[in-house]
Amino acid sequence: MHHIRFRIIFGASLLALSLLLYLLHYLIFKDVHHIFLYLISDIAFIPINVLVVAIIIDQLLKSRERRSILNKLNMVIGAFFSEMGVLLLRYFALFDNNFSHLSEKLIMQGDWSVRHFATARREIRTFEYKIDSRKGDLEALRAFLAKQRRFLLSLLENPNLLEHESFTELLWAVTHVGEELAYRDNVSQLSNADYDHLSGDIKRAYTLLIYEWLSYMQHLKARYPYLFSLAIRINPFNPFATVDFK
Numbered sequence: 249m250h251h252i253r254f255r256i257i258f259g260a261s262l263l264a265l266s267l268l269l270y271l272l273h274y275l276i277f278k279d280v281h282h283i284f285l286y287l288i289s290d291i292a293f294i295p296i297n298v299l300v301v302a303i304i305i306d307q308l309l310k311s312r313e314r315r316s317i318l319n320k321l322n323m324v325i326g327a328f329f330s331e332m333g334v335l336l337l338r339y340f341a342l343f344d345n346n347f348s349h350l351s352e353k354l355i356m357q358g359d360w361s362v363r364h365f366a367t368a369r370r371e372i373r374t375f376e377y378k379i380d381s382r383k384g385d386l387e388a389l390r391a392f393l394a395k396q397r398r399f400l401l402s403l404l405e406n407p408n409l410l411e412h413e414s415f416t417e418l419l420w421a422v423t424h425v426g427e428e429l430a431y432r433d434n435v436s437q438l439s440n441a442d443y444d445h446l447s448g449d450i451k452r453a454y455t456l457l458i459y460e461w462l463s464y465m466q467h468l469k470a471r472y473p474y475l476f477s478l479a480i481r482i483n484p485f486n487p488f489a490t491v492d493f494k
Contacts, residue, residue, distance in 0.1 A: 249385070264465065270437065274349055286455070296323055299359070304310075320408055321408055321409070321412050321415070322464070322471075324403060324406060324408070324409070324468055325412075325415060325460065325464050325467075326464065326475075328419075329461065329464055331396070331399055332392075332396045332399065332400075333457065333460075333461060334461075334484050335392070335459070335484075336392070336422065336457060337418055337454075337457060337461060337484040337485075338484045339384070339385075339389050339392060340379075340384075340450060340453070340454040340457065341484065342377065342384035342385060342483075343379050343381055343383050343384035343450055343454075344377060344379055344454070345378035345380055346375075346376060346377060346378040349375075350372070350375060350377075350458075350485065351485040351486065352484065353368055353371045353372065353375070354368060354458070354462070354483070354485040354486075354487045355483065355485060356362075356465065356480045356483060357480070358476070358477065358480065360469060362383060362413065362466070365465070365466040365469075367460055367464065368462055369463075371451065372455075372458055372459065372462065373459075377451055377452040377454065377455060379447045379448075379450050379454060380443075380447055381443045381446035381447040381450055382443050386429060386435035386436070386446070387435055388427035389425075389429065389437055390426070390430065393422070393426030393429065393430075394426065394429075394430060396426075397423075397426060399424070400422060401423075401425050404419055404420075404423070406490060409493070414456070414459070414460065415460055417456060418453070418456040418457055418460050421449075421452050421453040421456050422453045422457070423427060423451055424453070425446075425449050425453050428445070428446060428449055429446070433446075437445065465479055465480075478491070
């Protein structure tokens with residue numbers, strides 16, 4: 249309320265000062281025509297001023313701010329994949345009965361272009377994932393996600409994530425898988441309904457994780473080629489990947 253009152257008083261003071269200056273101009277020069285000429289001219293310029301300041305410049309500043317936020321987000325996403333994302337892909341892949349066909353689409357080379365990434369992104373959207381929670385090691389996955397729980401929560405607390413809905417959705421999906429596993433005493437002896445439910449949860453997190461990983465790899469290729477070089481040498485979808493140069 250105090251802030252609004254200050255704005256009203258400040259605006260009224262500016263108007264009063266403007267009227268006082270116009271009155272002073274009239275008392276000195278006795279030229280009403282000149283006063284109205286420049287007054288109308290200044291008023292006519294207001295829409296142009298609004299266009300330049302409120303629309304064009306404002307949009308340029310917002311665009312610059314958004315690029316800055318996205319750059320910070322890419323640093324957060326990079327920390328996620330370095331800390332747990334790549335290893336989590338390996339854990340999830342153990343549940344994928346169709347992994348061999350998927351990996352063929354995601355084995356990258358150093359010369360991948362924007363077109364290669366677009367093709368891979370299109371193919372993983374339509375890919376037929378066959379996730380079976382009975383196949384992989386649920387106990388190892390539960391232990392891993394329990395260990396990373398605090399890290400995941402710290403990422404979700406980052407206010408900049410509001411600018412990246414798909415990555416936030418991924419974090420929630422991974423967190424949910426961890427919670428589903430944490431509430432079960434023995435993940436090696438579950439009902440078929442529980443296994444089917446976990447298969448769906450893992451599939452959701454797995455597909456989101458692959459999509460974000462692919463986008464992150466494209467970012468590295470464009471901005472940080474030396475990091476991209478390491479990333480393709482530890483590609484979790486390449487069964488023959490090795491960090492050593494051949």
